[in-house]
Amino acid sequence: MVRTLQLVTSRRPFFEQQVEVLERNGVSCTVVPVPGGTRDRSLADYVRFYGRVLEASMGPDFDLVHANYGLTAPAALAQPIRPVVLSLWGSDLLGPYGTVSQQCARFADEVVVMSEEMAADLDRDCAVVPHGIDTDRFAPAPRDEAVAEVGWDPDAKHVLFPYDPSRAEKNYPRAERVVDRTRERVADGVELHAVSGVPHERVPTYMNAADAMLLPSEREGSPNAVKEALSCNLPVVATPVGDVPDLLDGADCSHVSDTDEGLADALASVLTSTEAPNGRERAREFGLERMGEGLLGVYDRALDRGVTAA
Numbered sequence: 001m002v003r004t005l006q007l008v009t010s011r012r013p014f015f016e017q018q019v020e021v022l023e024r025n026g027v028s029c030t031v032v033p034v035p036g037g038t039r040d041r042s043l044a045d046y047v048r049f050y051g052r053v054l055e056a057s058m059g060p061d062f063d064l065v066h067a068n069y070g071l072t073a074p075a076a077l078a079q080p081i082r083p084v085v086l087s088l089w090g091s092d093l094l095g096p097y098g099t100v101s102q103q104c105a106r107f108a109d110e111v112v113v114m115s116e117e118m119a120a121d122l123d124r125d126c127a128v129v130p131h132g133i134d135t136d137r138f139a140p141a142p143r144d145e146a147v148a149e150v151g152w153d154p155d156a157k158h159v160l161f162p163y164d165p166s167r168a169e170k171n172y173p174r175a176e177r178v179v180d181r182t183r184e185r186v187a188d189g190v191e192l193h194a195v196s197g198v199p200h201e202r203v204p205t206y207m208n209a210a211d212a213m214l215l216p217s218e219r220e221g222s223p224n225a226v227k228e229a230l231s232c233n234l235p236v237v238a239t240p241v242g243d244v245p246d247l248l249d250g251a252d253c254s255h256v257s258d259t260d261e262g263l264a265d266a267l268a269s270v271l272t273s274t275e276a277p278n279g280r281e282r283a284r285e286f287g288l289e290r291m292g293e294g295l296l297g298v299y300d301r302a303l304d305r306g307v308t309a310a
Helices: 013-024 043-058 070-078 098-105 116-121 143-150 172-183 200-209 224-231 244-248 260-272 279-286 288-305
Strands: 003-008 028-033 064-068 084-087 110-113 157-161 190-194 212-215 236-238
Touching (some): 003 070, 013 028, 013 288, 028 043, 064 288, 070 098, 084 288, 110 288, 143 200, 157 172, 157 200, 172 260, 200 224, 212 260, 224 236, 224 244, 224 279, 236 244, 244 279
Parallel strands (some): 003 028, 003 064, 084 110, 157 190
16 A cells, blocks of 8 residues: 655645545545645745644655645655655646746656646656546536526526636636627526535536536636536636647537637537537546546656655
8 A cells, every 4th residue: 555645735626536536546645734724824834834744754654745736845845755746736837836836846756737738837757647527426417407406597598607706817807708798699698607615516516507617717737627517518618728628629519719709709609509518428538537547657656766765
């Protein structure tokens, strides 16, 4: 059994799924999150975090340290004896902390990224292992029942924005502009719904209630929301960021565009189409077990390359 110390900034649903699938594959996972609130952490919080990481890693109970998200990497690398796997999620490499992630990636034994675009930004070998999704949970369901459950207007067209509008990189103001333009092209009423903070198990209901998902992000790695939408047969209209064009390749009724006009045209086309989406077929490639297999291979290489002294 491989015994891992999993470092993470915030225990997001896709991280919890990663831990679950690793443990199903015989990997022991002990999770150490960064203390403090998710948006107002101080330097003192990261100093305390390093103390916890150092104390745990110096004992005999772990074979390697897996740093999930770039801001956990300094603490992982500062412990002297365990091999380090660094997983970069997207905003940590492509956003304001990119320099930290780039520098830490140079010293990790193995690096995991979410997309080929991210891999191209790193000056070292890395493994592309996107986060997987639970295709059993994210599955098509009757739209009318889902609309009734979430309390939306059954006579309107519904566009899902699956993020907190305050997250600047997700660009909610652009979503509003695009939907405003779409209303000029669609006879039925079009409503935009920003959905965040709901339990993860409730998200499929919102996806099945929606007629399309709009993702106007400025940057992404390999967004799970796109994979989850495809798994529910929900059409996606998005900007060509991260691996989104690859995810949508072959998915009927889904489109990418880098202009407001193009996004509005695509969204109007989706909302008025009678074509049946086939995203579910595409989403089968993004299952949790495939992610688990990829990470197990990374762990094997890290243990072969890294320091394994107790």
